[in-house]
Amino acid sequence: MHPKTMMQSLHFSLPSWLPLFADSWRGGDEPQRMAFVIQAARQNVLEGSGGPFAAGVFEQDSGALLSLGVNLVTAEQLSMLHAEMVAIAFAQRVLGRRDLGRRGSPALEIVTSVEPCAMCYGAIPWSGLGKVVSGATDADARAIGFDEGPKPTDWTRPLVERGIAVTTQVMRDEAKSVLDDYARSGGIIYSPCDRE
Amino acid sequence: MHPKTMMQSLHFSLPSWLPLFADSWRGGDEPQRMAFVIQAARQNVLEGSGGPFAAGVFEQDSGALLSLGVNLVTAEQLSMLHAEMVAIAFAQRVLGRRDLGRRGSPALEIVTSVEPCAMCYGAIPWSGLGKVVSGATDADARAIGFDEGPKPTDWTRPLVERGIAVTTQVMRDEAKSVLDDYARSGGIIYSPCDRE
Numbered sequence: 534m535h536p537k538t539m540m541q542s543l544h545f546s547l548p549s550w551l552p553l554f555a556d557s558w559r560g561g562d563e564p565q566r567m568a569f570v571i572q573a574a575r576q577n578v579l580e581g582s583g584g585p586f587a588a589g590v591f592e593q594d595s596g597a598l599l600s601l602g603v604n605l606v607t608a609e610q611l612s613m614l615h616a617e618m619v620a621i622a623f624a625q626r627v628l629g630r631r632d633l634g635r636r637g638s639p640a641l642e643i644v645t646s647v648e649p650c651a652m653c654y655g656a657i658p659w660s661g662l663g664k665v666v667s668g669a670t671d672a673d674a675r676a677i678g679f680d681e682g683p684k685p686t687d688w689t690r691p692l693v694e695r696g697i698a699v700t701t702q703v704m705r706d707e708a709k710s711v712l713d714d715y716a717r718s719g720g721i722i723y724s725p726c727d728r729e
Numbered sequence: 730m731h732p733k734t735m736m737q738s739l740h741f742s743l744p745s746w747l748p749l750f751a752d753s754w755r756g757g758d759e760p761q762r763m764a765f766v767i768q769a770a771r772q773n774v775l776e777g778s779g780g781p782f783a784a785g786v787f788e789q790d791s792g793a794l795l796s797l798g799v800n801l802v803t804a805e806q807l808s809m810l811h812a813e814m815v816a817i818a819f820a821q822r823v824l825g826r827r828d829l830g831r832r833g834s835p836a837l838e839i840v841t842s843v844e845p846c847a848m849c850y851g852a853i854p855w856s857g858l859g860k861v862v863s864g865a866t867d868a869d870a871r872a873i874g875f876d877e878g879p880k881p882t883d884w885t886r887p888l889v890e891r892g893i894a895v896t897t898q899v900m901r902d903e904a905k906s907v908l909d910d911y912a913r914s915g916g917i918i919y920s921p922c923d924r925e
Contacts, residue, residue, distance in 0.1 A: 539748040543822055544740030552735040610827040611818050612855035613809065622807050626739055631806040652855060655847030655878045659808035682851045683887035691879035 545609045547602075547619070548582035555601040566591055566644045567668055567704045570601075574616070574646040574711045577603040578720060585715035588616040588645035590624035590633070593664060599641065600624040607721055617645050617653035621660045634661030642666055646708045647674050648701065651682030657692065664698040668708030677716035741805045743798075743815070744778035751797040762787055762840045763864055763900045766797075770812070770842040770907045773799040774916060781911035784812040784841035786820035786829070789860060795837065796820040803917055813841050813849035817856045830857030838862055842904045843870050844897065847878030853888065860894040864904030873912035 554576060558569055566589065573587035584604035591598055602619030606612055620643060625631050633641045642664035648671050649657065657665060671681045671688075685691065689699040716722070750772060754765055762785065769783035780800035787794055798815030802808055816839060821827050829837045838860035844867050845853065853861060867877045867884075881887065885895040912918070 539751055540743075540819060540822055541745075541748060542740050542742035543818055544738050546738035547736075549737075552737060555735055606827060606855075610825065611821050612827045612857070613814055613818060613852055618809055622739055622809055623736060625807050626736055629806065631802060631808045650855075651851030652848055653851070655849070655851045655880065656809055658876070658878050659802075659846075659848060661808070680854070682854050683881065683884075683891075684851065685879065685881065688879075695879075 545605060545611060545614060545619075547605075547623075548577065548580055548608070550576065550580050550582070551601060551603065555598060558598045558601075560596045562596065563644070563666055563700070564704055566596060567646075567666065568707065570644050571646050571668060571704060571708050571711060573601055573603055574708070575714075578711065578715050578718070583608045585711045585720065586616040586645075586647055588620040588643055590620050590641055590643050590662070592639040593642045594639060597639075599627055613652065615650060615653050617643060617649050618656060620645075621656060621662070625660070631659075632661040634663050640664070642698075644703075646711065648681070648688070649684075650674075650680075651684040654684050654688055654692075657697065658695050662697065664700070665692065666700045666703055668702070668704050669712055670702060670705065670709075673705070673709045673712055677712050678722040679712075741801060741807060741810060741815075743801075743819075744773065744776060744804070746772065746776050746778070747797060747799065751794060754794045754797075756792045758792065759840070759862055759896070760900055762792060763842075763862065764903065766840050767842050767864060767900060767904050767907060769797055769799055770904070771910075774907065774911050774914070779804045781907045781916065782812040782841075782843055784816040784839055786816050786837055786839050786858070789836040789838045791835065793835075795823055809848065811846060811849050813839060813845050814852060816841075817852060817858070821856070827855075828857040830859050836860070838894075840899075842907065844877070844884070846870075846876075847880040850880050850884055850888075853893065854891050858893065860896070861888065862896045862899055864898070864900050865908055866898060866901065866905075869901070869905040869908055873908050874918040875908075
């Protein structure tokens, strides 16, 4: 490996449609936040910018939107760029700090259109987020061929034990319909890589 | 959220010392690869560029180094930037594809100075990597206060079941000594965030 050829920095970008979409958020309660995130997942598929997944980081009380992430795995060819990872990273950049749970700051939550996979699940405690709200389930993702990875069956408990609230199956049917439409349209089921 | 203020892209950088360090790799077998990665972890602490963790992606047969990552959590204030995530992302950028396990290409492995945490563990299957080699154990990391997250106790089995080989405790004592020296020097134990 030669220093001249070794990359020193890495960047990735949100789809061009996303900032304007995010700007259309007018606030609302948890089901409304989920509906908005589900619509972002659908938009990501329609625009051809990635997989059928989206996640947003919101202030729990005010509903203010801090960041909106979509799945960028195929667009950026980086396997870590699941919607939750993207939303968390941008939220950390917006605030300028890695700890999204700092005392004295508005409590934050991640609203994700599908239950987090094993990676995103493991990422949540490190982010400091105080709450997870999910739509479609692991089973819904697996039903169209997405592997959710080696994650405990009772995945919510270790989060709750760490003081992270979890609400699942918010607008599950609507979230699932994005997955199902994606599969029907022949979308790339990218997770399992070539080996399987 | 206003489009004018919403960030559209995100970038992060390796420490300035790293490319030259990576260039000093002269090849070698698995213990030598691990010794090199451990030295990178130590260097990351000495240079003040992050936590006591490093990981490299190597070609399994030739030992060629594809990417070298160090922990950038505090430097970049992004909780996802564990050494393994950094190494995987840069390897994917070097090859221009997310699947590090493509048939017909040299088989790749990640050599990590400490067993992967819950997030990095979940990230490995998505990367396509065919092998994981680790040094210090979860218990060694926890002994100095790093939480490894909600990860199965028998974490190697689900990887092996997915066709990913795992070798643990390669040069464990040397890897552990980096953790212990870091803790003794008063290094930031960043994982648990403010809430704990």
